[in-house]
Amino acid sequence: MELARANRLHIGIFGKVNSGKSSLINLLTNREVSLISDKEGTTTDSVYKNIEFGALGPVVLMDTPGLGDKTELGFLREKRSKKDLERADIVLIVISDPEISEELEIIKSLKKTPKIIAINKCDILSHEDKQKIYDKLKDLKIKIIEISVKENTGIEKLRSEIIKLKPEEEIQIFEGLAREKDLVLLVMPQDIAAPQKRLILPQAESIRELLDRNCLVMAVKLEEYEDMLENLKRPPNLIVTDSQVFKEVFEKKPKESKLTSFSVLFAKSKGNIKSYMEGVRAFSKINKDSKILIAECCAHAPATEDIGRIKIPKMLKKKFGEDLQVDFQSGAFLPDDISKYDLIIQCGGCMLTRKNILSRIDRADNLQVPITNYGLTIAYFKEILDKIVI
Template identity: 35%
Template sequence: LGPVMIVDTPGMDDEGELGLLRIEKCKEVMAKVDIAILVVDGTLGMSDGDRMLKKMFEERNLPYITVYNKLDLVQQRIGKGRTREVPQDSIWVSASDKINITDLKDMVAHLVVDPSNGRKIIADLISEGDIVVLVTPIDEAAPKGRLILPQQQTLRDILDTGAIGVVTQVPQIPEVLASLAKTPALVVTDSQAFKEVNELVPEDILLTSFSMLFARYKGDLGEAILSANYLDKLEDGAKILISEGCTHHRQCNDIGTVKLPKMIEKTTGKNFHFEWSSGDSFPDDLSTFDLVVHCGGCMLNPREMMHRIRICQNAGVPITNYGVIMAKMQGILPRVSAPLLGKK
């Protein structure tokens, strides 16, 4: 299943104001998790709060497992090794005696079949034996001794396809192209290096960016492109929300708070009213904004990213991402979107 994030929400058995706050918190969490586990006190059976949660999961089409806990205590009454019957999508466990925990893990693994809904990062754009060049500038904001997650994930998808990944920084691109006896099937660059890479890679070689690939993989590429083009229609004083999925990346933060606003105003020659959100705090009400520019969402799962896009769409507000709008502003959106359009 790979790395898993577990969000532990409070119980739903409180009444009054605190109870309402808990329900709100729980709704927020439901928007971003891939599956839910409803833990029922097996000695008491399903409570009203449990039933309410069950209903909320079902309304949201959120896959869930009902876990009846405290099997050890129940067995003291009904006999060791015995369980009471539960529906097929439920399971009896004992957290304290560790009974059926592996079975529960298996149920979880089977329920989370494919969080990206069959979508691929790059595999469907390339073939076995293809050469894909990844341009990964290393600046001081890159994690020490590692690669950032979208680069890792793209490279892994290339390897899984039986293709060959050539990883380089920007200055070595001419050397890379000269060293290859075969034209690369695709060049993928970090959006920050768009301008230089666009010039260094000859027109007849397909070029795209990690941000384009991930808008397609966990977002809505069509929406992102249309919304980026909407920039031309914005009027002086329009309100733009710049939104980040996490709070801890200094690099993205610098792009979002400084570089992007500057670039947007310079390119359009207009003045806009910028607001920012980061981490979990994506606004519920977007009706006052004219455009949302979201980060690539490397720390958000596809479900959370799609949820944010849907909030924007429901509010009638265009949403694009950092890389896509940067491509638009540098006039290379047609080039970098071409390799991805018309494909599934």
């Protein structure tokens, strides 16, 4: 089965229109991944392509619309292109002339993201133009590679340097929680929101990692939870449940068994659990006049039992009043203006990369907007937050 896009490194290619980004991608991949043309603005929206990239393994290459298109549509494309920076684990900036103000803006905004610069069209750039580029980049500690997509030069060196930028491995889902031969029980309700004939990604990834850790793994629906406990020779070391049934599972679990949820596990492995825990404290300041944003990462049609669209809003309004404003946002990006919110409640983030989720958290933290996640929110309202493991 192909590795999920959310678990692949994302390499973002950024640069001005007609700088050679799409041609470069085709050379880096040895395939015609992106449409190329001498006409400016051929790439009108970000294009994502799953490929194998040497020692980096499975990655997603992001071919973004060019910077510098001054039309109204071009402005919207550029705005979208800059949003894609939130997704990129590695950024490649393609420069093809000495006017690099927009490229410098991107570089300076990427404080934590590994990045590299490719100076393209070196076969036709004058010595003076090259020197102007280097002068403007001299204070930046970034690797610069000279290339020519037309002549196919410098590409192998660039590929090698990109591979060297591989970020640290993501935190594993069960890091510090499950060891070899541990008995782990997964409680997985199969309600109307559950997909037919398959498991949702957090469940599937949890099972796979537990198997890799040589744990003893069992899965059960809530209805058979008590039966399973009665038939076990020893209590589970760890019970993982859907956050929606936290309370029911907690009330019947063995005293020795640790308890957590899939959403909490993903909050830790994909996000910043410290920021999320700080966000929970914001509930003490919420009132009927507050504004809360519920942020989902995947775009799906909400079911009648939807946790983000139905259940969490009911909890919020029951406690803080029906006049409480609760907004929703689905997809990879938060709204442009999040400063108006008193709290953001983020889903587990299984459909996005860790970089994407951390970018959301950093943005909220920088604006001093508290942010937490579904699992921690439900544990708080069920009054068991201090009784689960994180």
